[in-house]
Amino acid sequence: MKRLLAIVTAAAAVSAVAAAPASAGHAWGSYHWATASNPFIVGLDNNLTTLGWQQLGKSSSMDWSASVVLDAVLTDPKGDNKRCKASGGRVEVCNGKYGRNGWLGLAQIWLSGSHITEATAKMNDTYLASSSYNDVNRQHVLCQEVGHTFGLGHQDESGADLNTCMDYAKTLDNPIPDAHDYEQLELIYNHGGESSTLATTSASTTTGMAGRPDARPYRAERNDHANHTEIVEQFADGSKRITDVIWADGPRPVVDRG
Template sequence: MFVTAYKRLRLPLLVGIALAAFSGISQAEHSWGGYHWARTGNPFTLKLGDNLTSLDWKNHLAASSSDWNSPPSGATTPLFTAIVGGLSTKRTCSMVKGTTQVCNGKYGFNGWLGLASINITGGSHITQGAAKMNDSYFNLSTYNNTNERRHVMCQEIAHTFGLDHQSEDGSSQNSCMDYFSNTGANATNSDSTRPNAHDFEELNIIYAHGDSTTTVAASSATAPSASDVDITDDPNSWGTLMRQSANGRSSVYERFNRDGSRTLTHVYWTFEAASRCPSCDHRFESHDRN
């Protein structure tokens, strides 16, 4: 009788332990649609093409690359980054197969601070990426500080790894993959400027499986991709709005290309753009500063 009672108690206890363990394993849930670079083993190295035009931005790229290469004690990463010479121009930031190209420029008062694009083949494989920082806004006092620049740089390059946001409500998870804003009273606050343990946990989940092929450049690529997979200065080139955060600061767009691939773009909007109409597609709004 004691054995029977023990078995009855033991079963839900074991189930609870198993569920708790599973919950811990899957706690980080901010993959961007399951998109990932194909590779034949871990860890692998993703090359970041430096097309940046100022020492300040170059320093932020170097710091963010170092942060993503430095998981916290006890954690591991399947993905390392290496900064290489850029192969694009700051204006177009054309994607280059097997790499992420990183650019800055005065892209205009069009409502966005930063954006990241990835080209997808085979349903989920990233083949190339681009990350752009908009100096038209970063040169303004509202956004022109070290912590906001580093936050956005860290986040935009990580979108090209296949990561999404941990939070989009403006709260700080102390991860650059949240939408805390290091502006105004928070301009001197360095929270949310680096990845945290959950970001590395998610990377390990995304890259836990194996692939039989690779889309990662083994050496520095030599030429930009075909222009029809890139986005342009025309926001209509982003394609269809797929989703937008409740506060209007984050949008994802998708475009189908003639070669059968898809280009997806994460857009980080300014406070000003989001506050006018959080539910609107900000591409079709006026962002005139006069």
């Protein structure tokens, strides 16, 4: 059964996000995977359903793996997981016709403290599979959603074209990360020595209420920005789920979190 998150009034949603500087300063909050050492492996589960998406997924995993701190390893195709059910310690990468709900892509991270415990990246074929979009546009979205699952935010949210997939260029014409993104990853993952929340081979058991499908958040807050929306859901045990939405042009209805 699908659950819809009611819109929290924009008035209540005060943005605390400052304008991003041109140099690397675009971490997504303080969110990161707990890691023992660098470089670490992030397992990307390949739920991509078409050859086209699989090629884009492969390209993006290689692009992100150019980072000195991480290797993003895309699995062989796993078949359809349109719901994109999260699995502990891993990133699920999915595409599907998610409907005319207004969003092109969604990134979700589950958190214990500031540590990411699982993540998903979804691309909405209802829009992206149409002839209004090409592979460069599709890869821009995929690259950004996967980038979020590592703890990266946007370099810019104004719509300016910064030649990175972590921007909001209206033209969606930046399929790859840039040097600032790699630099930011190094800044985020400069500590190590932690008990890793990553699962490099198969899924680990997720700790935290946020990872349980039946759990309800006690608090949900929606922050609308110029080109994207962030939703923060808090659970009674302190765990959280955070969703970042990249919008297609047009109205912004409620977000299907299902």
